[in-house]
Amino acid sequence: MRDYLITINHDLHGLKKIMLVGHYSLNFGSAPVFSIFRDICVVLDETNKVLKEDGVILTDIPQIGIIEEVRHKVKTNQGFQNREIFNNLLDGHKKIFGDDIDNLGFYIDNDTFASSTLFPTFVFANTPYLNTLFNINDSNEHTNFDTTIALLIQEILALINQPIHLDSKPFKNISEKEYVLKDVWDKRFYTEDIIYNVLLTRLLLIQNELTTCTWLENHLEYQSPKFNLDKYILLRLTSIKLFETMRNLLDMRDRVELQKYWIDLNLNSLDYLLAEYENTFGDEMKVLRNMLHYNNKGNNFYDYLQKQLQKDNEYPDKLIETIFKYIYEIRRTISDTINIQSYKSMSDFEKITRRMNSSLLN
Numbered sequence: 001m002r003d004y005l006i007t008i009n010h011d012l013h014g015l016k017k018i019m020l021v022g023h024y025s026l027n028f029g030s031a032p033v034f035s036i037f038r039d040i041c042v043v044l045d046e047t048n049k050v051l052k053e054d055g056v057i058l059t060d061i062p063q064i065g066i067i068e069e070v071r072h073k074v075k076t077n078q079g080f081q082n083r084e085i086f087n088n089l090l091d092g093h094k095k096i097f098g099d100d101i102d103n104l105g106f107y108i109d110n111d112t113f114a115s116s117t118l119f120p121t122f123v124f125a126n127t128p129y130l131n132t133l134f135n136i137n138d139s140n141e142h143t144n145f146d147t148t149i150a151l152l153i154q155e156i157l158a159l160i161n162q163p164i165h166l167d168s169k170p171f172k173n174i175s176e177k178e179y180v181l182k183d184v185w186d187k188r189f190y191t192e193d194i195i196y197n198v199l200l201t202r203l204l205l206i207q208n209e210l211t212t213c214t215w216l217e218n219h220l221e222y223q224s225p226k227f228n229l230d231k232y233i234l235l236r237l238t239s240i241k242l243f244e245t246m247r248n249l250l251d252m253r254d255r256v257e258l259q260k261y262w263i264d265l266n267l268n269s270l271d272y273l274l275a276e277y278e279n280t281f282g283d284e285m286k287v288l289r290n291m292l293h294y295n296n297k298g299n300n301f302y303d304y305l306q307k308q309l310q311k312d313n314e315y316p317d318k319l320i321e322t323i324f325k326y327i328y329e330i331r332r333t334i335s336d337t338i339n340i341q342s343y344k345s346m347s348d349f350e351k352i353t354r355r356m357n358s359s360l361l362n
Contacts, residue, residue: 014233
């Protein structure tokens with residue numbers, strides 16, 4: 001039984017389309033791209049495992065070490081390792097941007113906080129691409145990674161040689177505004193309280209995932225009576241992202257050392273939404289999320305959707321509507337909680353003065 005190849009084929013075709021056409025978006029190179037590359041690494045890693053298990057390939061696909069490193073950033077909740085991860089993340093960020101002037105970049109989508117430069121630092125940590133990621137004058141390594149990923153997708157598609165059963169539409173022709181960038185010094189954003197800093201950072205990482213979802217929704221032509229590739233890949237990615245978001249938020253709500261901050265930051269306004277999620281379609285999200293692992297002996301994501309469509313042809317539309325109901329409410333709450341506009345950015349004079357003082361001390 002190799003029905004899993006149908007799911008791999010549609011996953012890769014959907015991601016390939018996002019990569020190729022997404023480059024025309026003004027914002028593809030800021031918030032969403034890094035989450036999408038992580039999603040691609042998840043698919044490639046899982047593909048590598050199942051193809052080796054089934055004997056389709058005998059050795060690992062190229063760059064598997066880096067792919068695995070990026071792939072495991074699908075979870076923004078790392079349990080008791082959260083403090084260590086935060087410290088390593090901030091230290092790595094400082095090595096790139098320095099620590100004497102504004103060094104945290106925040107993206108703003110209209111009036112909504114959308115993302116931060118901490119997310120790509122988190123995703124590409126422990127890879128050779130971290131140091132060159134933000135250097136526009138030396139982007140060869142990043143470009144090579146893009147090219148490697150694209151070539152790998154194409155090679156696997158040719159290897160499994162499966163037909164596409166879903167129509168693909170052009171990207172929506174929308175009037176897109178480029179995200180506004182606001183820089184803030186880490187010493188003004190973070191405090192001496194490591195527990196508070198960990199919670200704040202987890203919210204930043206969640207927000208990037210949710211922004212990626214809204215970017216996909218804005219660009220994919222999924223609102224079609226017919227089940228198409230756009231609807232498929234949107235549901236595929238957002239179901240995984242929402243599951244991880246809700247698992248993260250539930251952990252933050254229930255973790256004893258975070259409960260004070262949960263209330264102080266008014267995140268308890270999400271309690272009813274979390275309870276609703278757990279009591280309604282949380283189990284369904286878990287089923288869909290767990291299908292990121294390809295099963296060469298049973299049902300996979302494409303098979304499962306086809307069965308659900310036979311029962312209810314509005315299944316994907318209803319689920320996408322529900323997913324985005326949660327995404328937009330959580331995104332708004334996190335944006336209000338962070339309130340990035342309340343933080344002061346340094347003036348050019350202050351930056352020059354601080355940098356000169358740093359040079360003198362060194």
